[in-house]
Structures are given as structure tokens and as C-alpha cells.
Amino acid sequence: MSDIVDIINGKGRFIDDISFPDMVHIAFVRSNYSRAKILHVNGGYLAKDFPYFMASAGEGATDEEMSLRAPVLASTYAAYLGEPIAVVTGKNRYEAEDNLEGVEVDYDPLNPILDPEEAINSDPVIPGVRSNVISDRFVGRPFSITDADLVLEDRLENRRVATNPIETRGVVAAYDGSKLTVWTPTQSAHSVRDGICESMNLPKESVRVIQTDTGGAFGLKGGVYPEYIVASTLAMKLKRPVKWIETRREHLMASRPGRGVVGRMKIYAMKTGLIRGISGDIIVDAGAYGGASWSSGWIAYQVTGPYAIKEAYFHARSVMTNKVDQGPYRGAGRPEASFLMERMIDLLCDETGIDALDLRLLNSAKDRFKSPTGMEIEPSAGFISRAFEKMGYRQLARTDRPGISAFVLIPAVADGESCRIRVKNGRISVWLGGVTHGQRHDLWVKSLLSEKLGIDPSIVTLELGDTDMLREGVGTWGSRSAIVGANALLKVAAKIMESVRKKTGSYSGKNLLAGDYDEYEYANEKGSLISFGANLALADSDDLGNVKIRTMKAYYDVGKALAPQVVISQIRGGAVQGAGQVLSENLEYDRDGQLMAATLSDSGVLNSVQAPDIEAFYEENPSRFPHGAKGLGESPTIGVPTALVRAIERSAGIRIRKTPVTPENIVSAKLGKTE
Amino acid sequence: MKKVKVELKLNGKQFKTEVEARTLLVDLVRELADQTATHIGCDTSNCGACTVLLDGRPVKSCTVLAAQAGGRDVKTLEGLSEDPLMKKLKDQFLDKHGLQCGFCTSGMLISSYSLLRKKQKPDELEIRESLSGNICRCTGYGGIVDAIKSVQPGIEKERVAPAPEIQRN
Amino acid sequence: MGMTPGNFDYVRVSSFREAARILSEEENSKILAGGQSLIPLLKTRIMNVDLLIDISGIKGSGGIRQEKKSLEIGATYRVGELEGNSLAAESFPILHDAASSIADPLVRNMGTVGGNLAHADPGNDLPPVMVALNAEFTVLGPKGERVERSAAFFKGAFSTSMDHSDTLTSIRINQKDGNVSSAFVKQRKSAGDFSLASVASVVELDDSGNFKDSRTVLGSVFPAPMILEGVDAYLKGKKANSETIKKAASLVRTQINPESDFFASADYRRHVSSLLVNNALTTAVRRSGVNIA
Structure with missing residues (x-):
């Protein structure tokens, strides 16, 4: 990322600011239907010009997902609305879009299969697969509880949400005859490089991916997309730089959205409020090519959250539908899991009349606890007590109707991270596999290095992602960067200090800057790291069904706040995304498979008037890492929706089973009608 | 054409x-x-x-x-790079974390600037209403609102010419 | 799906007569005022035009003139200017209610009053307001100028009594004598900028605090604004209090027959329309100086 001062002065270099004199702009002809046979296409570059399949990359890609590979362009069958079919070029965006009119596509529209529950047993959404169930697992341990006082069941749902960074996707690709250079805003330059190489069967050394200033990502910009393969292929074919900038409408239809989960849950409990067991059928709307098929199992793994529930067993399935692939969106399975758990806990509160905090405390882990799914947590009771004391729950509960939530954050620390530090001419440059795009990694890079190396932080620069400058790397997602990035950074700093010692006899900042050093390390990480968080919300709803959020509070264990102001800023931003999911964010299709959200505003992103603020608190219980940090970025998107939904539910006197909660949902529930 | x-x-x-x-x-x-x-x-x-x-x-x-x-x-x-009010705004945006990725920032700054030229000490609702045509996906707006509130007045009020009288043609 | 409009020519005219002439000569031409509805539409390339005729440069077309008994608004007067016009708001608070709730401040700085009316998007807010105010629209066509009553102007979704070669040039609102006030309220769709339903209400109370006259207009529920005659008939002569208003609002539930679609069920539309009638009437009556709960 450019320096923050450059960014605020408008001197950032975002993808659309990358330009070459002989650059070609491209635009895509996309399927007008959610499901159709393509009878005939004429004009533009077509599937045959891109004889590749999409590789899967990014967070948590599994072998199962790898087995199902999407074409770069559809040729005989369109599996989702907005699927790219043909590509045209132009000397600028206007001309490229003019040339879209020169492409003819004849469709034979088919009935789209949009509902994942229906898709389980329906005919295949794409030809050639036996079943639409792309991932089918049982998670946890089968159990039988026959003496529970209460067995409560409910169907819960999070509809799909667009990631909606304000900068959409984009790419510029250039080829000099031997090397392909790709500029793109991304969470991981290496993930994009590896995806391109795998898809196009190119050796890694022949592709360089350079991260441009990245205007938000939220999970979207973790991997490679068909449009990037098209731009790369055309750059090589035409020997001219090729640019593609996604339009917002394209983003809404053809960029991987998050959420899209249904859970049919069942809890077994005693009158005392003790939860004996939880089971459920968890179904993820994975989209046409089974995107992020790992997410159903991942959700099931963490449903029990901070609670010591002895029995848990889930049927977790990811199901293909005639929609764009689902992908990770800030939280990526964590908010969904917490929604399924917390909604059932609140139901139990209502059934037993037990206070929401008492019930959570009763079921919290008093000692280290390993859930039946294998998730190991530290004792959570103390944290939950402290959190709600700090947020003033007991007092509020006496006179008001707060909604609360408690959750676990499991950062994606697996596979660790890489770092390179170069000392040259008295300046220090740092590259991290987990690149920054607004999270201000530069602040902790500077402060940790300054402390460790005894140098002035102002001589340190955190560089943008660049695969030629850093051999390998993972990426920024899953609340991981500060944890594994800082860990790698400190390891490489130690290496540098050792080199200085070897060269000069002793280490000092002065000795360091007198010489040139260049060290790299890929610091792998096998273990996991789990932290706790809690939220509180107060809301009202009026007769029209409009919700007014009065108060939101957060209390998270961040391990150690490496940059305290950034912690607060991250919580405030994530809280608004969480509130957006509850109030309005949605990507809904009509029965014919047409997308109802045509604009950014239609997709429900909150504006400054609609957005609530949040009072953020955190505590610091250092993690096992030398820097002490735990995860943070996704916490508000986990904890806010559940607390807020409960607050709305209590204010309106209704039961909420689905996000978003629209005014009409509230009114019709109040009037006793089913949706 | x-x-x-x-x-x-x-x-x-x-x-x-x-x-x-x-x-x-x-x-x-x-x-x-x-x-x-x-x-x-x-x-x-x-x-x-x-x-x-x-x-x-x-x-x-x-x-x-x-x-x-x-x-x-x-x-x-x-x-507006040399404009004293814009400079103050930028300082406050930096100080109050009124930006993360920075993509919406130029638009946010211009809307904020325009508001402060009309009104030196706007209240929270006025600030939020003036920014409602600028979407930020990172900050949740809180830092931006704080930044605008923290700008100390001292700039002359803007004078926008009133609309002309209607004329018959 | 694009972010650029298709090709067209552009001409800036200096009089409405010139605009009218070009409109009648060029088949696929269109008036450009602020462009805040038109340009996004052109970018989708669902709509294509050969020529845009920019009327915003016509001298005086963007003006406003307030006289003792009337307000005349030029077609290219910006919505944002109307929002900020405290004199107009004093006489017609309904104008400020609507102007300050359209889209967002940036769009309002470009969008025009005439454009909001002539585009006749069912989700737009000024059409029901102008119908409630019984505004007169001056339209210039090939045969010259004519005045249209607002109630007859709106024909349906994106459809008005103007034909291709007509241009809306100004809007005249007459101030009624007596104790008159007004209000506009709306419910947005659960996401997005447009209204799901809106109610514009102009009420006149007599000296004893009874409804003497009223016009209550429902916007966005049907393709064109609908005057709720049943409501107005009920109000006439009755005490302006919350009971009367509540009863009048409840009539709406049975007197309208909206459709269910993706955005809302017919039931919810009825419910919202009824509540908005209640809210608009309550606000308007309060503004008349009557203290009601």
C-alpha cells in the first residue's frame, strides 16, 4: 500500500490508475440467464481461445474443490447469471463496451435451481456431475439424548451478501515475450500468481504478480478469477497490455458473495438451562461450481463456540446452485456458525425464562474444553463475565432489552506466513506474504522492527505484494496477518541481527544500517489459536418495521493490541458490515433467476445515516506468539449480527430466523403472519 | 458521432x-x-x-x-491540496482513522469539505446526512465523523450564489 | 452491464423553443436536465439515444420565483437548491420534506425538479408532492405552450401526458388562502434509494380546527401517484385530531388494492400506506398549529 499520506492526498496507485499507452481494454459478454444452454455464440474471443480451467486458490481450498473446475468462459452451458461467455476489446472502456453489441449469443433458457435445499435432490445444476452436493460430511460425534427436558428445533438462515469493496475487482496484464506481469488489487499476490500458473500451466518464474493499492477486499480479492486468466492470455496473445475493471453490476452478479447458509438446528437442554447437545443439518449455497465447498464443514466445526457442550453432531453439506460461486466474506463461516449457535441459545432463553448472560455463563467452558468436533478452547467463563461486566449488561438488562452474543474467533493461522527484510543504503524494506490494504500492517511492522532492531521507525517501508520480491507467501485473510505476519517478521529480524553479529561482531542499530542485508523466511505454523469475543446491542423497531439501533458495544480479547487505534477502527468498520448483514445486505434472485439487486445501494450496503457506531473495548491476554497478538478483523462480523438480531427480536417481540431482517419481516412477524 | x-x-x-x-x-x-x-x-x-x-x-x-x-x-x-480547510480535514482523517483502504477517501474529503464550508460546527446528524452519498465499506464511518467533528473552525463561510430569478423566454 | 453510455450527440440549447424544435426534428432525442436518472440508465445501455438536448443552460430555466400567492419553479432548478430554500420551505414544508429525502446530497446537487417529475419513475418523490399541491406544469410542445394539472400529468410508470416533442419548462404552485399546511413522508425499499411507498398531504383547517379541505396522495405504490379520495372525503368537516386521522388512515387498507411483488407483499404495502397516511396527516395538522398526540 502506498504510504497513508500519499493515499489521503489522492496519490494512491489503484488498479484503474495503472495505464499504458498501447493498452487494450476488455469487456465481457455475460450470461443473461441463471441457467441456459448456449446454442450459439458469435463474435469476440470465446472459450476456445482460453483452453484452461480455473484453478482454485485462496483460503482453505481443498482437494474436493480442486476436482471440480470451472471453465474460464462458458461455451455450451451457462451455469449462473453473469457467467462470462465472450470477451471483446477496445482502445478504451467506451469502445470495449460498444463492441459487446457485436457478440451474438443464442440461449435455450432452462429452469434455474436457486435454492440449495431443493438442489440437494434436484437434477444437476451443471452437466456432468452426479449430484449437486459437492461436499458432504458428518462433523462431530453421533449421540442420543433421551432424557432432555427440552428439545428445541429451528431453521436458521443467512442469505448471501456481496463483499462490495468500493474498488471492484480489476487487473492489468502485460507480456514482454518471456514474462507475464499482472497488476491487481489483492489480499495475496502469491495466491493470484499460483492460480494463474496452475490454470495456464506456466512456470512460477514466468509470472510476476504485483499488488496495486487495494481498495478494500473483504475476502473477495484472495484468489484468481476467470477475468484474470482472460486478461493474461490476451496480453500474451496480443502482445499488448490488457486491462479489465469490473463494473458494480458485474460485481453483484459475478463476484463471489459470502454467507448463503441454512441450518436446521436442534438443541437438547435441561430446564436449568444446561445444554446437553446440539445437532444440525448445515447447508451452504456453494454456487454453480461449488465455490468454497470447505465452508460447510468449517462452519460445523466451530458451532459450539465458547460453550462446553458435550455432544455435537452435524451433517454439513455444500450444495451447488445456479448462482455464482460462493466465496469467503469477512468472517467466512465464523459468523454463520455463531448465528446458528447463538440463535438457539436465545431460543432456549425464551423457553426457560433464564437470563441471556446467565444461560451463557452456565454453558461456558470452566476448564479447557475439546468439543466433539475437535475444537479446543481455553476456559471461556471468565472472559464472558468480564466482557458483560465491562459492557454494563446487568444494569441495562434491568430496564432495557439488550441482545448479547459470545463467540470464538479462530484465525486462519495454519501455514504461517513469509517475510523478507532488506537493509540497503540505511533504509529498511519489508515484504510480507499477507499484504496490507487498509489494515495498517505498516504500523506494527514499524513499531515491532523499531523495538527489535533499535532503529528509527521512519526508515522502515512496508512494500506492496510482489512475487518477484518475495519468493512465497500466503495472504491476508481470516484475521491472520498480525499473528503470522508479525511472527515471520520477528523471525527474519532475528536472522538479520544474527547476520549483523556475524559480520560486525556485535549487534547494534548502527551496525545494521552500516551494511546491506537481505533475509527471507517462511515461518510455517501448525497449531491453532482461538480467542473470545462478545457483543451487546440495543435496538427499537417502529410500526413500519424500521429498525433503529440505539447502542452497540464490543468486547474482544485481542491478545495484544499492536496498533490500538487500528483495533478500534477495525471494530467500527466490521460492526457496520455486521449490521448491514442484519438490516439490508442481500443478493436475492427472483424465480426466473434474475438478480434483484442492480445497484450498490440495492445490495444493501449501509450509508452513513443508516450505519450505527459501536463502543469498542478490548482486553489483552497475550497469545503464545512473541508479539502476543491474537486475531481481530473478523470479530465484529461474528459478534454483531447475533447480538443485533436478538435486540431487534426483543424490541419487536418476534422470533428472527433469517438475515437480513427486513421491515416487512418484522411487521408480518408482529402481526403473527408467517413469512 | x-x-x-x-x-x-x-x-x-x-x-x-x-x-x-x-x-x-x-x-x-x-x-x-x-x-x-x-x-x-x-x-x-x-x-x-x-x-x-x-x-x-x-x-x-x-x-x-x-x-x-x-x-x-x-x-x-x-x-484543493493547498486549501487550509482541506489540509485540516486530511490531518483529522489521518488522526481519527477516517480511512482504511483509502479508495472512497477523496470523495469523502470533498463532501466533508463542502459541508464545513457551509457550516462550521455541524452536529452528528448533519455530518452523517451530508456524507450519505459517499459509501465507505471499511471504516463504518465512525472515524470519518470524528474527523469532521474535530476540525477547528476558522475558515470563512462559503458563499454560493443564489439561484437566479426565473425568466420567461 | 457497462459503466459507459453508448454513443450520442449532445447539444446545449439556449431556449426551450430551440429544445422543442430539435426534439420534433430528431426522433431519438431526449431532454437532459440534471441527468441523474438518465445517465445511469444510458450506462446500462438498455436505453440508447441519438441526441441529448441539454436544457440546463437555458437562462432562467433553473430559477425560482416566489410571490405572495404562488411559487414558480424552473424545470432545471436543482433538487438540492429546493432543499436549501428556506422561503419555499416556509410556505410549502412538503417541498423540503421531499427534496431532502431524494437519493443523496450529491445526486440532489445535480438532479432537477423538472427531471424528477418528467422522468415519472414510480419510485420518485416529487410526483405525489406536486399532485397533492395541485401544481400546474407548463409544457412546451410543437403547438406552443400549455398548462397541465399535475393530477392529469402522471399517466403511469415512466409515462406522462407529454409526448416526445414536449418539454416541461416550469412548475407553478398556488398558495391557498386559509390555514394550509403540508407534509411528505416515505418508506424506502428495504435496500436501495427508492421509495416503496410515500404519502404527500396538503390540509386546510377551518377556524374551529376541522378539516376544511385536503388532498392526500399515495406515491410509489402504483405506477402513478394516486389521490386517496376516500381519505379526503372522510376528513372533510371532521375535527383535526388523532382519532379522525387514525380512522382516515385505516380506510386506506381497504381502499387500495396494490400488488405483491419481489419488494413487498400487497399486505405490507397496505400496512405501510395506511401508516404513512397517518404520519403525513399528523405532521401536516401539527404544522397548522394544532397540537395533536
Whole structure:
């Protein structure tokens, strides 16, 4: 990322600011239907010009997902609305879009299969697969509880949400005859490089991916997309730089959205409020090519959250539908899991009349606890007590109707991270596999290095992602960067200090800057790291069904706040995304498979008037890492929706089973009608 | 199709060009004048990343034809770099974490600037209403609102000329 | 799906007569005022035009003139200017209610009053307001100028009594004598900028605090604004209090027959329309100086 001062002065270099004199702009002809046979296409570059399949990359890609590979362009069958079919070029965006009119596509529209529950047993959404169930697992341990006082069941749902960074996707690709250079805003330059190489069967050394200033990502910009393969292929074919900038409408239809989960849950409990067991059928709307098929199992793994529930067993399935692939969106399975758990806990509160905090405390882990799914947590009771004391729950509960939530954050620390530090001419440059795009990694890079190396932080620069400058790397997602990035950074700093010692006899900042050093390390990480968080919300709803959020509070264990102001800023931003999911964010299709959200505003992103603020608190219980940090970025998107939904539910006197909660949902529930 | 001649004042300087009539103001600013602080975040007139001042009022330059701006005064963030109020705003945005990724920031700054020129000490609701055409996906707006609240007044109030009397033709 | 409009020519005219002439000569031409509805539409390329006729440069077309008994608004007067016009708001608070709730401040700085009316998007807010105010629209066509009553102007979704070669040039609102006030309220769709339903209400109370006259207009529920005659008939002569208003609002539930679609069920539309009638009437009556709960 450019320096923050450059960014605020408008001197950032975002993808659309990358330009070459002989650059070609491209635009895509996309399927007008959610499901159709393509009878005939004429004009533009077509599937045959891109004889590749999409590789899967990014967070948590599994072998199962790898087995199902999407074409770069559809040729005989369109599996989702907005699927790219043909590509045209132009000397600028206007001309490229003019040339879209020169492409003819004849469709034979088919009935789209949009509902994942229906898709389980329906005919295949794409030809050639036996079943639409792309991932089918049982998670946890089968159990039988026959003496529970209460067995409560409910169907819960999070509809799909667009990631909606304000900068959409984009790419510029250039080829000099031997090397392909790709500029793109991304969470991981290496993930994009590896995806391109795998898809196009190119050796890694022949592709360089350079991260441009990245205007938000939220999970979207973790991997490679068909449009990037098209731009790369055309750059090589035409020997001219090729640019593609996604339009917002394209983003809404053809960029991987998050959420899209249904859970049919069942809890077994005693009158005392003790939860004996939880089971459920968890179904993820994975989209046409089974995107992020790992997410159903991942959700099931963490449903029990901070609670010591002895029995848990889930049927977790990811199901293909005639929609764009689902992908990770800030939280990526964590908010969904917490929604399924917390909604059932609140139901139990209502059934037993037990206070929401008492019930959570009763079921919290008093000692280290390993859930039946294998998730190991530290004792959570103390944290939950402290959190709600700090947020003033007991007092509020006496006179008001707060909604609360408690959750676990499991950062994606697996596979660790890489770092390179170069000392040259008295300046220090740092590259991290987990690149920054607004999270201000530069602040902790500077402060940790300054402390460790005894140098002035102002001589340190955190560089943008660049695969030629850093051999390998993972990426920024899953609340991981500060944890594994800082860990790698400190390891490489130690290496540098050792080199200085070897060269000069002793280490000092002065000795360091007198010489040139260049060290790299890929610091792998096998273990996991789990932290706790809690939220509180107060809301009202009026007769029209409009919700007014009065108060939101957060209390998270961040391990150690490496940059305290950034912690607060991250919580405030994530809280608004969480509130957006509850109030309005949605990507809904009509029965014919047409997308109802045509604009950014239609997709429900909150504006400054609609957005609530949040009072953020955190505590610091250092993690096992030398820097002490735990995860943070996704916490508000986990904890806010559940607390807020409960607050709305209590204010309106209704039961909420689905996000978003629209005014009409509230009114019709109040009037006793089913949706 | 005919091209149109467009002559306007851009950041204090006369700017003359000939463009296709359909050229959007944002493309004149970014592509022809190479002033890239102004961004395009949507094509649906929602996000406000493309906000510029047109005759002193903030508008979405992706929803204005370059030709419509002919003969008028256009200011982008670059043109306000020496403006004392804008400098104060930027300092506060940095201090209060009024930006993360920075993509919406230029538009946010221009809307904030425009508000503070009209009203020195706006309250929270006035601030939030003035920013409601600028979408930020990172900060949750809290840091931006704090930044605007923290700007100390001291700038002369803007005078926007009143609309003319209606005339019969 | 694009972010650029298709090709067209552009001409800036200096009089409405010139605009009218060009409109009648060029088949696929269209008036450009602020462009805040038109340009996004052109970018989708669902709509294509050969020529845009920019009327915003016509001298005086963007003006406003307030006289003792009337307000005349030029077609290219910006919505944002109307929002900020405190004199107009004093006489017609309904104008400020609507102007300050349209889209967002940036769009309002470009969008025009005439454009909001002539585009006749069912989700737009000024059409029901002008119908409630019984505004007169001056339209210039090939045969000259004519005045249209607002109630007859709106024909349906994106459809008005103007044909291709007509241009809306100004809007005249007559101030009624007596104790008159007004209000506009709306419910947005659960996401997006447009209204799901809106109610514009102009009420006149007599000296004893009874409804003497009223016009209550429902916007956005049907393709064109609908005057709720049943409501107005009920109000006439009755005490302006919350009971009367509540009863009048409840009539709406049975007197309208909206459709169910993706955005809302017919039931919810009825419910919202009824509540908005209640809210608009309550606000308007309060503004008349009557203290009601």
C-alpha cells in the first residue's frame, strides 16, 4: 500500500490508475440467464481461445474443490447469471463496451435451481456431475439424548451478501515475450500468481504478480478469477497490455458473495438451562461450481463456540446452485456458525425464562474444553463475565432489552506466513506474504522492527505484494496477518541481527544500517489459536418495521493490541458490515433467476445515516506468539449480527430466523403472519 | 458521432479538450487530465468515490457528462491540496482513522469539505446526512465523523450564489 | 452491464423553443436536465439515444420565483437548491420534506425538479408532492405552450401526458388562502434509494380546527401517484385530531388494492400506506398549529 499520506492526498496507485499507452481494454459478454444452454455464440474471443480451467486458490481450498473446475468462459452451458461467455476489446472502456453489441449469443433458457435445499435432490445444476452436493460430511460425534427436558428445533438462515469493496475487482496484464506481469488489487499476490500458473500451466518464474493499492477486499480479492486468466492470455496473445475493471453490476452478479447458509438446528437442554447437545443439518449455497465447498464443514466445526457442550453432531453439506460461486466474506463461516449457535441459545432463553448472560455463563467452558468436533478452547467463563461486566449488561438488562452474543474467533493461522527484510543504503524494506490494504500492517511492522532492531521507525517501508520480491507467501485473510505476519517478521529480524553479529561482531542499530542485508523466511505454523469475543446491542423497531439501533458495544480479547487505534477502527468498520448483514445486505434472485439487486445501494450496503457506531473495548491476554497478538478483523462480523438480531427480536417481540431482517419481516412477524 | 468541444476550469486552470459527447466527467478528469485522486467505485451512481466540486457543489462525476461541465468550474482533490480547510480535514482523517483502504477517501474529503464550508460546527446528524452519498465499506464511518467533528473552525463561510430569478423566454 | 453510455450527440440549447424544435426534428432525442436518472440508465445501455438536448443552460430555466400567492419553479432548478430554500420551505414544508429525502446530497446537487417529475419513475418523490399541491406544469410542445394539472400529468410508470416533442419548462404552485399546511413522508425499499411507498398531504383547517379541505396522495405504490379520495372525503368537516386521522388512515387498507411483488407483499404495502397516511396527516395538522398526540 502506498504510504497513508500519499493515499489521503489522492496519490494512491489503484488498479484503474495503472495505464499504458498501447493498452487494450476488455469487456465481457455475460450470461443473461441463471441457467441456459448456449446454442450459439458469435463474435469476440470465446472459450476456445482460453483452453484452461480455473484453478482454485485462496483460503482453505481443498482437494474436493480442486476436482471440480470451472471453465474460464462458458461455451455450451451457462451455469449462473453473469457467467462470462465472450470477451471483446477496445482502445478504451467506451469502445470495449460498444463492441459487446457485436457478440451474438443464442440461449435455450432452462429452469434455474436457486435454492440449495431443493438442489440437494434436484437434477444437476451443471452437466456432468452426479449430484449437486459437492461436499458432504458428518462433523462431530453421533449421540442420543433421551432424557432432555427440552428439545428445541429451528431453521436458521443467512442469505448471501456481496463483499462490495468500493474498488471492484480489476487487473492489468502485460507480456514482454518471456514474462507475464499482472497488476491487481489483492489480499495475496502469491495466491493470484499460483492460480494463474496452475490454470495456464506456466512456470512460477514466468509470472510476476504485483499488488496495486487495494481498495478494500473483504475476502473477495484472495484468489484468481476467470477475468484474470482472460486478461493474461490476451496480453500474451496480443502482445499488448490488457486491462479489465469490473463494473458494480458485474460485481453483484459475478463476484463471489459470502454467507448463503441454512441450518436446521436442534438443541437438547435441561430446564436449568444446561445444554446437553446440539445437532444440525448445515447447508451452504456453494454456487454453480461449488465455490468454497470447505465452508460447510468449517462452519460445523466451530458451532459450539465458547460453550462446553458435550455432544455435537452435524451433517454439513455444500450444495451447488445456479448462482455464482460462493466465496469467503469477512468472517467466512465464523459468523454463520455463531448465528446458528447463538440463535438457539436465545431460543432456549425464551423457553426457560433464564437470563441471556446467565444461560451463557452456565454453558461456558470452566476448564479447557475439546468439543466433539475437535475444537479446543481455553476456559471461556471468565472472559464472558468480564466482557458483560465491562459492557454494563446487568444494569441495562434491568430496564432495557439488550441482545448479547459470545463467540470464538479462530484465525486462519495454519501455514504461517513469509517475510523478507532488506537493509540497503540505511533504509529498511519489508515484504510480507499477507499484504496490507487498509489494515495498517505498516504500523506494527514499524513499531515491532523499531523495538527489535533499535532503529528509527521512519526508515522502515512496508512494500506492496510482489512475487518477484518475495519468493512465497500466503495472504491476508481470516484475521491472520498480525499473528503470522508479525511472527515471520520477528523471525527474519532475528536472522538479520544474527547476520549483523556475524559480520560486525556485535549487534547494534548502527551496525545494521552500516551494511546491506537481505533475509527471507517462511515461518510455517501448525497449531491453532482461538480467542473470545462478545457483543451487546440495543435496538427499537417502529410500526413500519424500521429498525433503529440505539447502542452497540464490543468486547474482544485481542491478545495484544499492536496498533490500538487500528483495533478500534477495525471494530467500527466490521460492526457496520455486521449490521448491514442484519438490516439490508442481500443478493436475492427472483424465480426466473434474475438478480434483484442492480445497484450498490440495492445490495444493501449501509450509508452513513443508516450505519450505527459501536463502543469498542478490548482486553489483552497475550497469545503464545512473541508479539502476543491474537486475531481481530473478523470479530465484529461474528459478534454483531447475533447480538443485533436478538435486540431487534426483543424490541419487536418476534422470533428472527433469517438475515437480513427486513421491515416487512418484522411487521408480518408482529402481526403473527408467517413469512 | 460528433465530438464536442469542452472548455472548463479544472482546478483553477482552463482545460480545453474535444471528446465524444458521451464522455463522463470522471473520465475527463482521470484519463484526459490525469487527475487520479477521483475514483470510480460503481457505475450505479451510489458510491460517491467520484465526487468532485462542480461550481462549488459536490456532485458525482460519473453521472455528469464532461459536456455538461463545459464552461463551469470543476475542482478535484488535487485542486484543493493547498486549501487550509482541506489540509485540516486530511490531518483529522489521518488522526481519527477516517480511512482504511483509502479508495472512497477523496470523495469523502470533498463532501466533508463542502459541508464545513457551509457550516462550521455541524452536529452528528448533519455530518452523517451530508456524507450519505459517499459509501465507505471499511471504516463504518465512525472515524470519518470524528474527523469532521474535530476540525477547528476558522475558515470563512462559503458563499454560493443564489439561484437566479426565473425568466420567461 | 457497462459503466459507459453508448454513443450520442449532445447539444446545449439556449431556449426551450430551440429544445422543442430539435426534439420534433430528431426522433431519438431526449431532454437532459440534471441527468441523474438518465445517465445511469444510458450506462446500462438498455436505453440508447441519438441526441441529448441539454436544457440546463437555458437562462432562467433553473430559477425560482416566489410571490405572495404562488411559487414558480424552473424545470432545471436543482433538487438540492429546493432543499436549501428556506422561503419555499416556509410556505410549502412538503417541498423540503421531499427534496431532502431524494437519493443523496450529491445526486440532489445535480438532479432537477423538472427531471424528477418528467422522468415519472414510480419510485420518485416529487410526483405525489406536486399532485397533492395541485401544481400546474407548463409544457412546451410543437403547438406552443400549455398548462397541465399535475393530477392529469402522471399517466403511469415512466409515462406522462407529454409526448416526445414536449418539454416541461416550469412548475407553478398556488398558495391557498386559509390555514394550509403540508407534509411528505416515505418508506424506502428495504435496500436501495427508492421509495416503496410515500404519502404527500396538503390540509386546510377551518377556524374551529376541522378539516376544511385536503388532498392526500399515495406515491410509489402504483405506477402513478394516486389521490386517496376516500381519505379526503372522510376528513372533510371532521375535527383535526388523532382519532379522525387514525380512522382516515385505516380506510386506506381497504381502499387500495396494490400488488405483491419481489419488494413487498400487497399486505405490507397496505400496512405501510395506511401508516404513512397517518404520519403525513399528523405532521401536516401539527404544522397548522394544532397540537395533536
